Amino acid sequence: MARKILFQQAINEALDQEMARDSNVIVMGEDVIGGTGADGEMDAWGGVLGVTKGLYGKYGERIMDTPISESAFVGAAVGAAACGLRPVCELMFIDFLGVCFDQIYNQAAKFRYMFGGKAKTPIVIRTMIGAGFRAAAQHSQCLYPVFTHIPGLKVVIPSSPYEAKGLLIQAIRDDDPVIFCEHKALYAMEGEVPEESYTIPFGEANVVREGSDVTIVALARMVGFAEKAAAALAKDGISCEIIDPRTTSPLDEDTILESVENTGRLVVVDEASPRCGMAADIAALVAQKAFGALEAPIELVTPPHTPVPFSGVLEDLYIPGPARIEAAVRRIAEYA
Amino acid sequence: MALSREDLLEAYRRMKTIREFEERVHVEFAKGGIPGFVHLYAGEEASAAGVCMNLTDDDKIASTHRGHGHCIGKGVDVHGMMAEIFGKRTGTCRGKGGSMHIADLDTGMLGANGIVGGGPPLVCGAALAAKLKRTGGVAVAFFGDGASNQGTTFEAMNLATVWRLPAIFVAENNGYAEATAAKFSVSCEDISTRAAGFGMPGVTVDGHDFFAVYEAMREAVDRARNGGGPSLIEAKLDRFFGHFEGDNQNYRAPDEVKRIRAEKDCLQRFRARVASDIAAAELDAIDADVRKLIDDAVAQAIAAPDPLPEDLTTDVYIRY
Numbered sequence: 267m268a269r270k271i272l273f274q275q276a277i278n279e280a281l282d283q284e285m286a287r288d289s290n291v292i293v294m295g296e297d298v299i300g301g302t303g304a305d306g307e308m309d310a311w312g313g314v315l316g317v318t319k320g321l322y323g324k325y326g327e328r329i330m331d332t333p334i335s336e337s338a339f340v341g342a343a344v345g346a347a348a349c350g351l352r353p354v355c356e357l358m359f360i361d362f363l364g365v366c367f368d369q370i371y372n373q374a375a376k377f378r379y380m381f382g383g384k385a386k387t388p389i390v391i392r393t394m395i396g397a398g399f400r401a402a403a404q405h406s407q408c409l410y411p412v413f414t415h416i417p418g419l420k421v422v423i424p425s426s427p428y429e430a431k432g433l434l435i436q437a438i439r440d441d442d443p444v445i446f447c448e449h450k451a452l453y454a455m456e457g458e459v460p461e462e463s464y465t466i467p468f469g470e471a472n473v474v475r476e477g478s479d480v481t482i483v484a485l486a487r488m489v490g491f492a493e494k495a496a497a498a499l500a501k502d503g504i505s506c507e508i509i510d511p512r513t514t515s516p517l518d519e520d521t522i523l524e525s526v527e528n529t530g531r532l533v534v535v536d537e538a539s540p541r542c543g544m545a546a547d548i549a550a551l552v553a554q555k556a557f558g559a560l561e562a563p564i565e566l567v568t569p570p571h572t573p574v575p576f577s578g579v580l581e582d583l584y585i586p587g588p589a590r591i592e593a594a595v596r597r598i599a600e601y602a
Numbered sequence: 603m604a605l606s607r608e609d610l611l612e613a614y615r616r617m618k619t620i621r622e623f624e625e626r627v628h629v630e631f632a633k634g635g636i637p638g639f640v641h642l643y644a645g646e647e648a649s650a651a652g653v654c655m656n657l658t659d660d661d662k663i664a665s666t667h668r669g670h671g672h673c674i675g676k677g678v679d680v681h682g683m684m685a686e687i688f689g690k691r692t693g694t695c696r697g698k699g700g701s702m703h704i705a706d707l708d709t710g711m712l713g714a715n716g717i718v719g720g721g722p723p724l725v726c727g728a729a730l731a732a733k734l735k736r737t738g739g740v741a742v743a744f745f746g747d748g749a750s751n752q753g754t755t756f757e758a759m760n761l762a763t764v765w766r767l768p769a770i771f772v773a774e775n776n777g778y779a780e781a782t783a784a785k786f787s788v789s790c791e792d793i794s795t796r797a798a799g800f801g802m803p804g805v806t807v808d809g810h811d812f813f814a815v816y817e818a819m820r821e822a823v824d825r826a827r828n829g830g831g832p833s834l835i836e837a838k839l840d841r842f843f844g845h846f847e848g849d850n851q852n853y854r855a856p857d858e859v860k861r862i863r864a865e866k867d868c869l870q871r872f873r874a875r876v877a878s879d880i881a882a883a884e885l886d887a888i889d890a891d892v893r894k895l896i897d898d899a900v901a902q903a904i905a906a907p908d909p910l911p912e913d914l915t916t917d918v919y920i921r922y
Contacts, residue, residue: 292734327734333764338757341723342730345741348712349662349731368754372717373724380703381713382696383917417918441920469922516922 268458274317276427276459277392277448280434281318281354283463285325288352291438293321293329294339295356295392302331314358315394315453336366340391344374344443347389352438357393360409360447374443375418389444390437395423396449396487396537397585403573406581408486408538411547413445414514420444420468421515425489427457429512432466439465449486449537469516473525477507480595481525483548484510484535488567488586492535495591504599514544522548523556530561531598535591540568562601565594605655605816610876613655613812615888617647617869620671622889622896623680624843627670627687630900631847637689640701643671645842648868649774650675652815652837653742656823662710662728662741664721666774667702668841669714672744678706684899690906697909698917718779719752721745722771726758729767729832740768740826748779750793759800759834768826770819771797773836774809780845781853797834809839810868813875840866 271279285291299322300311312319321329332339336357343353357363363370370391377385397406414421420442424430430448437444474489475496484492489510496506507525511518526532532552536545545566552564567586575581605613624644630636643650646668654675657663665672673683678694686693687701694704705713712728715721721743728741749755750773762769773793777784790796797804803825807814815837822833840862844851851859873885 330765333757333760335757335761337754338723338726338761341720341754341758342726342761345662345664345712345724345727346731347727348707348724349728351727351731351734353727368717368720369723373715373720377705377713378920379917380695380699381705381707382694382698384695384707385705386920420919420922442922 269461270456271427271459272453273427273430273455273457274315274453276431277317277434278319278321279459280431280438281321282324284435284438285321285328287463289328290350291328291352291354292346293318293354293356294332294343296332296334296358298356299329299331313356315450318356336362337369340366341369341373343389344369344387347374347387347443348377348385352388354390354392354438357391359405360393360395361404361407363393363409370413370419370443370445371416375416378442379418386441387443388441390434390446391444392446392448394450395447396451397574397581398451400576400578400581402576406574410445410447410514411538411543414544414547415542418443419515420513421447422468422513423447423486424512425452425486425510427455427459429466429472431459432464433512435463436465436468440468447486451487466512468513469518470512471518471521472510472512473521474508474510475506477505477529479505479529480507480531480533480599481522481529482506482508482533482535482591482595483522484508485514485544486537488535488537491586491588492591494588495595498588498592499595504595506595519551519555522552526552526556527559530559532560533565533567533591533594533598535567535586537569537586540566540571543568562598565598567591567594607879609655610880611884611888613651614872614885615892616651616654616675617812617872618888618892619680619895620644620647620650620674621869622892623670623674623684626896626900628843628847635904636687638700640687640847641668641845642841642843642847643668645862645868646774646776646809646839647671648812648872649772649809649815649837649839652812653744653772653819655816656819657710657740657742659710660737660739662712662725662739663744664712664725664728664742665714665744666721666746666749667714667716667718668746669704670701673704673706673711673714676711677709678704678711680895681899681902684903685906688903688906689908690903691909691913692902692906696913698913719745719749719754722749722755722758725769726761726765726767729762729769730765732768738827740770740823742770742772744772744774746779747773747775747777747784747788747793750775750788750796759797759802759832762832763801766829766831769832770822770826771832771834773834775836775838776841778841778845792836794834794836802832802834804834804836806836806838809837810866810871812868812872
């Protein structure tokens with residue numbers, strides 16, 4: 267029986283093992299140490315939720331607190347990556363990427379292409395996504411479709427502790443810029459994680475559950491919700507296959523298309539906003555490339571096209587949950 | 603380090619190469635051979651040369667949309683540059699970047715930049731890499747009076763001080779952000795005075811004077827290499843052309859450019875300054891050399907092949 271640790275411990279372990287392996291790996295971000303320049307303890311926070319705790323004691327100057335100055339330190343990470351380091355930048359909440367967007371989508375993403383294939387920008391930006399914490403509209407978004415849209419970036423979205431560690435190690439070793447999205451509701455999730463270092467390749471979806479009637483494609487926290495829905499549906503004899511793409515760029519199209527070829531039915535569950543989101547993108551992919559296999563309309567389960575609300579009553583309505591997934595599956599399972 | 607005779611000749615050669623390159627791009631652009639947006643550096647050569655004569659290949663620079671001079675100053679091959687500006691496959695960036703994105707990491711040139719204020723944060727990273735890898739290198743951010751008002755520039759100057767980085771910020775104040783005057787858009791008389799707010803030394807120099815730029819830069823580089831942190835240098839200078847090629851420059855005073863060319867030409871000033879040590883004929887010989895070099899670069903660029911259709915989709919990722 268493999269050891270079980272939390273999602274956030276899996277991330278810490280990936281960082282720790284990669285920093286130990288390669289002295290070019292550095293970590294920077296707001297309060298990733300916590301306490302720099304203050305009169306109290308160092309490593310006071312180890313990241314706003316404690317994910318980087320302990321790294322300062324081991325790696326000293328290779329982990330750096332930054333001013334609240336995202337354009338400067340994300341840009342610095344990009345520049346450092348172009349000069350031979352492998353920076354892992356923590357950008358607390360994906361909502362904050364707006365203030366340093368230029369450094370990501372005009373600089374990091376484009377260096378290789380604009381410079382005729384001569385640049386290498388191995389940067390990882392770790393950032394939290396997702397609603398469910400009553401954190402309101404500016405601390406709860408799932409903006410990964412925005413980054414998936416941009417050529418030159420890779421976008422990674424783990425859904426379990428095992429995925430978190432293997433994908434983060436892959437991200438750090440990857441020579442392209444990576445946006446690594448961590449759903450904050452998963453930080454306390456426990457799961458089996460090997461102690462040794464391992465990687466999960468990008469662009470390879472995980473078939474979370476095999477089934478024959480309906481394909482459910484889900485990301486991040488929605489994977490667990492899809493599993494709940496599938497368990498309930500199984501009792502009624504509806505067999506769901508659940509696919510977690512794990513990376514939205516690159517996207518494993520083949521696994522999704524093969525599954526729909528078998529089931530003839532597709533539900534896509536995405537916590538991102540519906541317009542130009544991953545649900546719409548995957549639906550378009552299947553409509554274009556597996557149209558002949560479809561036996562029912564494609565169902566998209568997403569939040570409404572609104573900002574994330576504060577009130578718990580409203581936020582619970584906003585987040586797609588197992589009940590909505592179950593209902594969507596039943597609609598197309600019964601479609602004649 | 604005093605400038606040797608060889609250094610002076612090299613400085614002149616770099617400035618003359620920039621001038622000749624830009625004057626020629628102006629002509630070729632008007633003929634219709636050069637696509638896209640081109641921003642010329644002619645008139646500002648003393649800044650690029652004065653800064654870069656203090657640097658080695660291990661040092662890094664980040665440039666701006668007006669980047670040809672910085673490239674040449676840092677030693678990027680002019681044949682590759684010219685071909686790139688013509689959009690050819692033999693260009694520095696294989697025709698995928700163009701004038702605004704020439705980069706050559708081998709010579710420490712981290713790229714011209716189409717985003718005003720895009721460079722200063724990148725330079726913090728280049729300086730951080732030098733610091734952590736203990737190379738003794740420095741990193742230089744060139745930016746204009748326009749970028750001097752960008753938040754990225756302020757943030758980068760703060761970060762460079764906070765992390766005590768071997769970074770040098772070079773504000774090239776040519777008096778115009780596109781068509782808007784710096785005396786309107788910059789809130790202070792001298793951009794260099796902003797350095798104080800970030801806890802770093804700042805100095806304004808005459809950007810038409812190679813020696814003034816060189817000396818200020820030498821001091822800043824020494825400080826940076828010795829762990830003394832970042833500096834800001836403002837070079838006040840003038841551009842001979844418009845913001846971009848095709849700019850009718852009707853926002854400038856009548857005869858402004860004519861007067862600048864007559865009175866503030868950094869090459870003429872350089873020649874006058876070294877007249878007692880270097881014979882005019884020696885500099886004339888460099889002029890002839892440079893003209894030949896640029897003629898050849900243009901001829902080769904025109905004759906060079908376009909990118910191939912399959913180049914469209916390469917170099918987006920290293921592996922995907």
